[in-house]
Amino acid sequence: MMRRYLSTQYSHTMSFQSLSLLLFVTLLASPAFALKKSYIVYFGSHAYPTQLSTVHLDGVAHSHRTFLASFVGSHQNAQEAIFYSYKRHINGFAAVLDENEAAEIAKHPDVVSVLLNKGRKLHTTHSWDFMLLEKNGVVHKSSLWNKAGYGENTIIANLDTGVWPESKSFSDEGYGAVPARWKGKCHKDVPCNRKLIGARYFNKGYLAYTGLSSNASFETSRDHDGHGSHTLSTAAGNFVPGANVFGIGNGTASGGSPKARIAAYKVCWPPVNGAECFDADILAAIEAAIDDGVDVISASVGGDAGDYMNDGIAIGSFLAVKNGVTFVASAGNSGPKPGTVSNVAPWIITVGASSMDREFQAFVALNNGQSFKGTSLSKPLPEDKMYSLISAAEAKVANGNATDALLCKKGSLDPEKVKGKIVVCLRGDNARVEKGQQAAAAGAVGMILCNDKASGNEIISDAHVLPASQIDYKDGEAVFSYLNSTKDPKGYIKAPTSALNIKPAPFMASFSSRGPNSVTPGILKPDITAPGVNIIAAFTEATSPTDLDSDHRRTPYNTESGTSMSCPHIAGIVGLLKTLHPQWSPAAIRSAIMTTSRTRDNRRKPMVDESFKKANPFSYGSGHVQPNKASHPGLVYDLTTGDYLDFLCAVGYNNTVVQLFAEDKQYMCRQGANLLDFNYPSITIPNLTDTITVTRKLKNVGPPATYNAHFRQPLGVSVNVEPKQLSFNKTGEVKMFQMTLRPKSVKPSGSGYVFGELTWTDSHHYVRSPIVVQLSS
DSSP: OEEEEEOTTOOOOOHHHHHHHHHHHHHHHSHHHHHEEEEEEEEEEOOOOSSOOHHHHHHHHHHHHHHHHHHHSSHHHHHHHEEEEEOSSEEEEEEEEEHHHHHHHHTSTTOSEEEEOOEEEEEEOSOOOOOOOEETTEEOOOGGGGSTTTTTTOEEEEEESOBOTTSGGGOOTTOOOOOTTOOOOBOTTSOOOSSEEEEEEOOHHHHHHHOOOOOGGGSOOBOSSSHHHHHHHHHHOOOEEEEEETTEEEEEEOOSSTTSEEEEEEOEEEEETTEEEEHHHHHHHHHHHHHHTOSEEEEOEEOOOOOGGGOHHHHHHHHHHHTTOEEEEEOOSOTTSTTOOOOOOTTSEEEEEEOOSOEEEOOEEETTSOEEOOBOOOOOOSSSSOEEEEETTTTBOTTOOHHHHHTTOTTOBOHHHHTTSEEEEEOBSBOHHHHHHHHHHTTOSEEEEEOOTTTTTOOOOOOOSSSEEEEOHHHHHHHHHHHHHOSSOEEEEOOOEEEOSOSSOSOBOTTSOOOSOSSOTTSOSOOEEEEOSSEEEEOOSSSOSSOOTTOOOOOSEEEEOSHHHHHHHHHHHHHHHHHHOTTOOHHHHHHHHHHTOBOBOTTSSBOBOTTSSBOOHHHHTTOBOOHHHHTSOSEEOOOOHHHHHHHHHHTTOOHHHHHHHHTOTTOOOOTTOOGGGSOOSSEEEEEEOSOEEEEEEEEEOSSSEEEEEEEEOOTTEEEEEESSEEEEOSTTOEEEEEEEEEEOSSOOSSOSEEEEEEEEEOSSOEEEEEEEEEEOO
16 A cells, blocks of 8 residues: 655545445455455566557556456456556556466466555655755755746656646746647546646546446546645645745745646545555556656655565656656654664665744743743734643543543543643644644643654644644643642633744754665665655645645645655655756766755754754765755766666566566566666765775766865774775766675674765865675674
């Protein structure tokens, strides 16, 4: 299953979704349905010419039916079972099969893998901001954006919940003709223009999984959730003066590539059994996007990391990259737990989430003189006075559960105890805005939302339905201490205001999924971090900013948080780099973004995590993105399709599988293919027990220059680089170097992962790579 990568603090409570779940459970209980599941049968890539006739494509679909007929009894049965034939770039089909049929098909020598049609989630917490390029902690925008028509030939695709086409962020004012190479289209319910040039939906995988029948609510490219419009406008929204959320955060909104063309591919639907976006639909959308002619695909969705051949996003993204399309995906919202990062295939740019230097401050004042900085986008209290405070645990209903009450869960609060007071709730379990809704329903005048320990200093700005403020863990402890030690506690929540130049910034969001990479520990993931907390971007006007049934407000712009929001920041930057350097490969673009990033905050100190403890590459990858520096990196670590195939051989896939995967019968796994020689921009060594040597190649993408190596050794590791100087005489020249790493005889206490870095510099460019080493105990 696929998830969207919003932070999972919002619950979806639409009655339609409840109906969907009920239908799913009912169908699952029936014997006929229990035997059937939806699968993807994957044969590998296609090696077809660019221009394909309808006859040829029909022939591919017929071959899929013929293949399946040999397992299900007839062509008629095969035709009824198949709901997608992937015919252009992906060679395979999606079908409803029983487990025995799927198992038999998986044994066929022409089949790479048989994947379950997994469902995934969006990676959001519902609350985020537009592409803001930072320089020394201050918002800074690239001068490239000011050039008339700059970037209009770049096309960015978004895999998500659709688009709200009426948003000013998708206006085509001032745009020229649509690029002639564009082959995409718009569904009839979305009025496209010269900015929004594509809008399509893919729902067959979702319907196959849920057992629901298609109807008008599933046959639309419109965004009824808000997530798709938010992420799409973050990547490439046009300039919109006066954007704000209920009057807060007023300014000019713009995406990372504000002049790029955009196309929405709707693959996510109302959640059923925790899943919203399904692999079969995602693969269909990726294939369509490649064929339509996009340059960048942004995917704020994901699930648990797993075998590359059984992961629809890994398969689809490989084919995108093979066709020159850069694929950007969110790292996930399962942090701060280690080993939770998703979308870890080495051809994907995997993005973590960090803060910006802007806050929407809503101070909490106590009657004892204490004041705490919180955040919110809610309306102010009705009167300028101190209000009685009550802990939600003390406000529980008779015979109720104190823990549920403390979390302000549905039906847990006693209206007689709450009415007219500010309720103090604890973050966790249920959605932040739902807590406020429960407090309001019980008659509370306001809410103070206190972080739990896991959330630390990460506070999220939400458009709560009542006056509210969210405060960090330490301040929350102080508020609860005041409640427990005061006979008549009182407090006040000040109206929200915007503040800039906040320090420290950036710091890592607690929800951002962490490494190490659970699939291939020798590849560092995430690759990069970008703004993902309290991001203002376009929103749908089909639902409220909280998505609560009781909330009838509408806003054209909203804040959301999650790696769903950081992912399109990077996709927007990729769009700019593609415009500036159209000849660069997806790997070169990723290298430029990674090696020019920073690991220090606006205090010029090392970046910290949500607890303000020093962060490391498992949270931020190479560092926090610096777009302007990425446009002229000096050197890049480049990779080709052949290099990715060598990677697959190095991690254990056999030659037959790799040939099918690439549709290259001539390819042969190299003898001794070694992950240590995979030309990735970061260097990761799991379980260093003896001396090893890593090989890398650098391509010059700048003027002729001489670069010198500087490195910081990981604690307990001896590092040497040869040669220590590389001279490039022309652009495009490639030079090789080797790094030798050896564990020192005296290991640091608590042996585990240690970190260092390598930097190549000509005094103008600084090409930095993290070094991650696991020392054996």
